[in-house]
Amino acid sequence: MDRETMTAVISQKERIKGCVFGQAIGDALGLGTEFMSEREVRTYYPHGLKYYQQIIQDAHRSRWAKGSWTDDTDMMLCIADAIVEDRGTVDYNHVARNFKQWFNHKPMGIGRNTFKVLSLSDYLADPMMASSLVWQSGRCQSAANGALMRTSIIGILGDPQKDAENICRLTHADPRCVGSCVIVSSIIHGLVHGNGKIPDIEEICLLGDSFSPEIRNSLYFETRQSSEPSFKYDLRQLNLSGKEDMGYTLKALSASIWALYHAKSFEEGLWEIVNAGGDADTNAAIAGSILGAKFGFNSIPTQYVDGLTGRSRLETLYNNILNIL
Ligand SMILES: [Mg+2]
Structure with a gap:
């Protein structure tokens, strides 16, 4: 049986659990190389970062216990909690209230755009207007990955287009952010609710075209690979640790789609993305959620699950999801 056929026999429950845990594991391990250049990654982790216990304790990372996730998974849980509490109904105002409540507790690791939007005193009066104003105040240039990092749960519990x-x-008001969220939520929706369905690159590009032509352009290596089968697409071609566009939503999107098509196992994809440095917690949270949904929870090495400091919180969420689906 080949790999693609094998992924079709993974149960829906296993995909859901794999997605939820994969997100948190990617986030927690990715913290170990967050903001590092490839050279720094090699210096601190000469044999590669593979396990939580290796994470160096510098000023940035020592704020979290090893095996803890960061803002990416915190915000995914804000969305999940609202939907679970509302028994499967997706109420955007409830999600916004959870974001604001989380923000009021002064969370660590929050991204700049999310900080600006959630710090507006009248955010809850009209959240989408608030985010649009912040986007316009930056001359509509900012397209950060802060919404993409939390969207996986919508592929399980929501409408992957409208709710995403x-x-x-x-x-995040920028169409590149919106398009990337719709794409990742749709990929996860297909894996979880479509019995392991994996869209081809043209389907993904067409989804993106309705938001911004830059989405298709950012998937250049992938489209090239599909039109020229001899072209070898290596994750390094994305230069994830490049400083000038670190945190850009389309970079995180490209990395997660690389993982969807090219990683041969959950941990292989996780290690490649984590050891590329850059915005590694976010890149690996998104890729981890996709890989978990693709390969299933049982494919995740147990030490990654056991080592998560918030493991029981995810077990509870998983059981709640099963209750409302
Ligand atoms: Mg983070």
Whole structure:
């Protein structure tokens, strides 16, 4: 049986659990190389960062216990909690209230755009207007990955188009952010609710075209690979640790789609992305959620699950998801 056929026999429950845990594991391990150049990654982790216990304790990282996730998974849980509490209904105002409540507790690791939007005193009066104003105040240039990092749960519990779009716009108004959220939520929706369905690159590009032509352009290596089968696409071609566009939503999107098509196992994809440095917690949270949904929870090495400091919180969420689906 080949790999693609094998992924079709993974149960829906296993995909859901794999997605939820994969996100948190990617986030927690990725913290170990967040903001590092490839050279720094090699210096601190000469044999590669593979396990939480290796994470160096510098000023940035020592604020979290090893095996803890960061803002990416915190915000995914803000969305999940609202939907679970509302028994499967997706209420954007409830999600926005959870974001604001989380923000009021002064969370660590919050991204600049999310910070600006959630710090507006009248955010809750009209969250989408608030995020749009912040976007316009930056001359509509900013397209950060802060909405993409939390969108995986919508692929399980929500409408991967309408809900992904609207929940993105609670903090990120740029069409590149919205398009990336719709794409990742749709990929996860297909894996979880479509029995392991994996869209081809043209389907993904067409989804992106309705938001911004830059989405298709950012998937250049992938489209080239599909039109020229001899072209070898290596994750390093994305230069994830490049300083000038670190945190850009289309960079995180490209990395996660690389993982969807090219990683041969959950941990292989996780290690490649984590050891590329850059915005590694976010890149690996998104890729981890996709890989978990693709290969299933049982494919994740147990030490990654056991080592998560918030493991029981995710077990509870998983059981709640099963209760409402
Ligand atoms: Mg983070």
